[in-house]
Amino acid sequence: MNYEFPKPPRSLAGKVAIVTGAGAAGDGIGNGRACAILLAEDGCAVVCVDRDLKLAQRTVEMIEAERETTTTTTSTTPHIQKQGQSQSQDDPDTDRTTTPLAIAIAADVSIEADCKRIVDTTLHHFGRLDILINCVGIAGAPGTAVDVDMTAWAASMQVNVASMVMMTKYAVPAMIYKRPNNSNSNTDNNSETETDTNPDTSIYTEIDPNWMYRGSIVNMSSVAGLKGGTPHLLYPTSKGAIVNMTRAMAAHHAPQGVRVNCVCPGMVYTPMMYAGGKQPKKKMSEAARQARKNRSLLKTEGNGWDVGTAVRFLAGPQARWLTGVILPVDAGATAAVGTDVPDLKAASVNG
Numbered sequence: 001m002n003y004e005f006p007k008p009p010r011s012l013a014g015k016v017a018i019v020t021g022a023g024a025a026g027d028g029i030g031n032g033r034a035c036a037i038l039l040a041e042d043g044c045a046v047v048c049v050d051r052d053l054k055l056a057q058r059t060v061e062m063i064e065a066e067r068e069t070t071t072t073t074t075s076t077t078p079h080i081q082k083q084g085q086s087q088s089q090d091d092p093d094t095d096r097t098t099t100p101l102a103i104a105i106a107a108d109v110s111i112e113a114d115c116k117r118i119v120d121t122t123l124h125h126f127g128r129l130d131i132l133i134n135c136v137g138i139a140g141a142p143g144t145a146v147d148v149d150m151t152a153w154a155a156s157m158q159v160n161v162a163s164m165v166m167m168t169k170y171a172v173p174a175m176i177y178k179r180p181n182n183s184n185s186n187t188d189n190n191s192e193t194e195t196d197t198n199p200d201t202s203i204y205t206e207i208d209p210n211w212m213y214r215g216s217i218v219n220m221s222s223v224a225g226l227k228g229g230t231p232h233l234l235y236p237t238s239k240g241a242i243v244n245m246t247r248a249m250a251a252h253h254a255p256q257g258v259r260v261n262c263v264c265p266g267m268v269y270t271p272m273m274y275a276g277g278k279q280p281k282k283k284m285s286e287a288a289r290q291a292r293k294n295r296s297l298l299k300t301e302g303n304g305w306d307v308g309t310a311v312r313f314l315a316g317p318q319a320r321w322l323t324g325v326i327l328p329v330d331a332g333a334t335a336a337v338g339t340d341v342p343d344l345k346a347a348s349v350n351g
């Protein structure tokens with residue numbers, strides 16, 4: 001059927017995403033890992049970033065394992081047309097066999113040089129950038145205003161808020177400006193050339209007519225950024241900052257064709273909760289788990305997939321008319337008063 005106004009596509013084939021915090025303990029499904037796997041499932045090439053390379057590499061292996069299963073029945077291998085290359089310069093057959101679905105990068109997104117390196121490596125490897133998922137976030141400095149350590153406070157804000165600013169600082173130019181053709185792309189992800197990092201700031205990339213935008217960014221906040229009621233001050237403060245930072249970024253970058261949205265997960269059960277992250281002794285008790293469920297209207301437990309599917313929707317062309325949206329993914333926890341409020345300390349991320 002030929003519609004006058006074509007439906008927005010669902011596929012992400014040929015697009016490239018960066019997901020920060022894409023690792024998770026063991027084979028667990030954290031929010032970042034879920035985002036990476038789900039974006040790849042829709043054909044997107046994904047750069048999986050984590051300060052722990054092994055965890056990011058495991059996400060890449062999981063993506064490759066999923067692809068092996070699906071490619072036996074369908075051909076979902078993305079054909080990535082590098083920015084600055086015309087269709088005829090690209091050899092689709094060569095690309096289909098050599099382009100990986102995902103790569104892993106070890107980086108600390110609280111360090112600006114690392115953020116730049118992540119974007120440079122992405123461009124060098126894949127030749128374009130379409131989607132940025134700013135997922136890294138930590139519980140951070142414990143305490144109320146009375147007892148929080150201000151050095152720890154500043155360091156935590158650097159991880160939770162400044163990292164998203166710095167990733168966006170390098171990602172937006174990569175999304176919107178054309179770069180001269182670089183035939184060395186996709187050969188060695190550790191040897192970026194000047195060509196990769198040197199966009200022509202007088203020329204914007206073409207807008208995919210079905211996408212109607214050049215790039216999109218999804219920032220990971222939390223229901224803790226929408227309401228009070230958590231025992232420590234740093235986490236809700238930083239997550240609240242991400243909410244309004246998203247709206248401000250949406251206004252700044254809309255004229256350049258970049259959408260910026262935000263997801264606010266409720267208390268989802270991720271490896272940070274059930275494996276205690278790197279501190280297994282902090283594993284969550286069953287009572288705390290139940291208390292977290294009770295905090296929502298649906299009183300069911302969400303997990304990384306529930307967050308990842310919301311992120312994938314906002315990142316992709318199905319959401320092409322959305323920017324500046326703050327989307328709670330919380331089983332209704334923030335929709336009503338009167339849900340059971342659990343023991344705050346027991347249900348807290350860092351309590």
Ligand SMILES: NC(=O)c1ccc[n+]([C@@H]2O[C@H](COP(=O)([O-])OP(=O)(O)OC[C@H]3O[C@@H](n4cnc5c(N)ncnc54)[C@H](O)[C@@H]3O)[C@@H](O)[C@H]2O)c1
Pocket residue numbers: 020021022023024025029030031032049050051052055107108109110135136137138159220221222223264265266267268269270271272273277304
């Ligand atoms: N789990 C929840 O209940 C929940 C609820 C609301 C929001 N969130 C948010 O979701 C995001 C992910 O949380 P999660 O629980 O899925 O994952 P997580 O806490 O297990 O972290 C995922 C990965 O981030 C990496 N990471 C941490 N700091 C980093 C840094 N500076 N640079 C690079 N990588 C770094 C870790 O190594 C880890 O592999 C966070 O922003 C968190 O605040 C989580």
